[in-house]
Amino acid sequence: MSAFTLDQLKTILREGVGVDEAVDLDGPILDTPFSSLGYDSLALLEIAARIQNQYGVAIRDEDVELLATPRAVLEYVDAHLAEVA
Amino acid sequence: MTGLAARTADTAPTAVFTGIGVTAPNGVGTEDWWAATLAGKSGIDEIGGFDARTYPSRLAGEVKDFDAAEHLPARLVVETSRMSHFALVATAMALDDAAVDPASTPEYTMGVVTANASGGAEFGQRELQKLWRGGPRDVSPYMSIAWFYAATTGQISIRYGMRGPCGVAVAEQAGGLDALGQARRVVRSGAALVVTGGTDSSLSPAGFVSQLPTGLLTTVTDPLRAYQPFGTEASGYVPGEGGAILVLEDAAAARRRGAGRPYGELAGYAAAFDPRPGSGRPPALARCLRTALDDARLRPEDVDVVFADGHGTPGHDREEARALAEVFGPHGVPVTVPKTMTGRLYAGGGALDAAAALLALRDQVVPPTVHVTRPDPGHGLDLVLGQPREIPLRTAVVVARGHGGFTAVTVLRRTG
Numbered sequence: 001m002s003a004f005t006l007d008q009l010k011t012i013l014r015e016g017v018g019v020d021e022a023v024d025l026d027g028p029i030l031d032t033p034f035s036s037l038g039y040d041s042l043a044l045l046e047i048a049a050r051i052q053n054q055y056g057v058a059i060r061d062e063d064v065e066l067l068a069t070p071r072a073v074l075e076y077v078d079a080h081l082a083e084v085a
Numbered sequence: 086m087t088g089l090a091a092r093t094a095d096t097a098p099t100a101v102f103t104g105i106g107v108t109a110p111n112g113v114g115t116e117d118w119w120a121a122t123l124a125g126k127s128g129i130d131e132i133g134g135f136d137a138r139t140y141p142s143r144l145a146g147e148v149k150d151f152d153a154a155e156h157l158p159a160r161l162v163v164e165t166s167r168m169s170h171f172a173l174v175a176t177a178m179a180l181d182d183a184a185v186d187p188a189s190t191p192e193y194t195m196g197v198v199t200a201n202a203s204g205g206a207e208f209g210q211r212e213l214q215k216l217w218r219g220g221p222r223d224v225s226p227y228m229s230i231a232w233f234y235a236a237t238t239g240q241i242s243i244r245y246g247m248r249g250p251c252g253v254a255v256a257e258q259a260g261g262l263d264a265l266g267q268a269r270r271v272v273r274s275g276a277a278l279v280v281t282g283g284t285d286s287s288l289s290p291a292g293f294v295s296q297l298p299t300g301l302l303t304t305v306t307d308p309l310r311a312y313q314p315f316g317t318e319a320s321g322y323v324p325g326e327g328g329a330i331l332v333l334e335d336a337a338a339a340r341r342r343g344a345g346r347p348y349g350e351l352a353g354y355a356a357a358f359d360p361r362p363g364s365g366r367p368p369a370l371a372r373c374l375r376t377a378l379d380d381a382r383l384r385p386e387d388v389d390v391v392f393a394d395g396h397g398t399p400g401h402d403r404e405e406a407r408a409l410a411e412v413f414g415p416h417g418v419p420v421t422v423p424k425t426m427t428g429r430l431y432a433g434g435g436a437l438d439a440a441a442a443l444l445a446l447r448d449q450v451v452p453p454t455v456h457v458t459r460p461d462p463g464h465g466l467d468l469v470l471g472q473p474r475e476i477p478l479r480t481a482v483v484v485a486r487g488h489g490g491f492t493a494v495t496v497l498r499r500t501g
Contacts, residue, residue, distance in 0.1 A: 016163075017160065017163055018158070018159030018160040018161075018162060018163045019159055019160065020158065020159075020160050021158050021159075038160055042164075042226040042227055042229070042230070043160075043226075045226040046225060046226050046227070049222045049223070049226075052222055053219075053222060053223065
């Protein structure tokens with residue numbers, strides 16, 4: 001199975017939780033904390049739920065708060081996609 | 086106790102309205118809505134938001150052509166229900182109208198007190214359907230904050246950094262006035278500015294069905310004949326959505342920041358509760374009217390117009406008409422029900438009537454009551470029917486009665 005990409009994550013952000021007016025998701029956001037992108041803990045829960053629904057990777061609630069940046073989410077999902085595969 | 090109350094009233098700051106924002110079935114935007122209201126333009130129609138053809142009641146005052154995403158940040162739209170969308174949009178209008186810049190106002194001097202009666206019915210139904218179709222993981226985490234009564238107050242507070250006293254009034258249709266009364270308390274306790282008023286939206290299928298068991302909604306299907314408060318053909322009411330948000334300020338603080346002429350003063354307020362049904366005691370409204378007038382230090386003959394609750398069911402209409410005749414005398418004061426153009430907006434109703442009363446004071450014109458083909462002469466009311474009435478207006482009384490016995494009255498007075 002191919003890797004989970006930043007573009008796929010951005011689609012989830014746009015469709016699922018919206019984008020803050022002051023944020024450019026197409027900028028260099030890989031290592032930007034979600035809090036700086038305007039996403040709170042409830043937004044992260046929604047993002048995690050959508051990843052599970054669309055990619056079959058379950059992110060445990062206690063892991064959600066550890067995923068502070070888009071890069072952390074991509075690495076987490078990639079690692080678990082490999083398990084699924 | 087009386088002495089303390091009297092002294093407080095003597096030295097308390099005067100609370101004045103300096104901004105109005107409206108999202109109503111017959112107009113979005115204060116001046117558009119006001120022009121429609123004076124023109125007698127109704128927003129009551131067959132329900133368009135879902136197929137209501139098999140329901141016993143089929144009419145509503147829906148706010149049509151309202152896209153929250155056009156007015157609000159995308160992040161905020163996903164977190165909030167339609168009731169809050171109306172309030173957030175109206176708040177932006179009201180702050181703009183008052184020429185207030187919250188970012189340059191000390192955060193702890195600004196409060197938020199709104200009213201809500203129905204909760205986030207539309208959001209809640211959507212998420213329940215997701216739960217049923219897809220399971221718990223499909224339910225938005227924002228369900229936890231979007232549905233509840235205080236959601237609107239909280240979101241306004243967060244958006245504008247208003248960290249002074251905040252609260253929510255939940256008293257069915259009376260809540261929109263109770264919020265104003267609480268906002269005045271907040272001003273009197275030292276706040277410079279309070280965002281207040283109320284909105285509701287319960288016109289999703291689940292929200293609508295939950296209103297039917299009261300038996301108070303009309304089953305008449307002609308939008309021009311359905312909601313006829315104080316009429317011989319009164320058959321119940323039509324529900325609506327939307328409301329109004331108002332900016333209430335300490336008059337001295339408003340002057341200091343260079344605000345324009347206020348719309349009017351919140352001169353009097355009272356709340357009361359009806360006696361237990363079957364007790365034989367009269368409804369609380371006459372007492373509530375007198376208490377509010379006492380609070381404003383005015384007499385019944387000082388009142389130039391009454392914006393009535395106008396329930397639209399014969400029993401409620403009779404009770405209200407009796408109380409008005411008892412306090413003001415038969416045909417003693419012009420009475421109007423502009424909500425005949427919107428339906429009853431629950432928490433939004435009192436707030437929207439207060440907005441109408443303030444604009445009536447500004448423009449010296451009473452907006453009309455529409456669709457009442459034959460006013461019941463037994464009510465003894467001077468109902469302003471069909472056409473607006475231009476008369477000198479200095480003092481307006483607004484009445485709101487909520488299901489279950491909630492009763493509230495405000496007295497609004499022209500300033501200057």
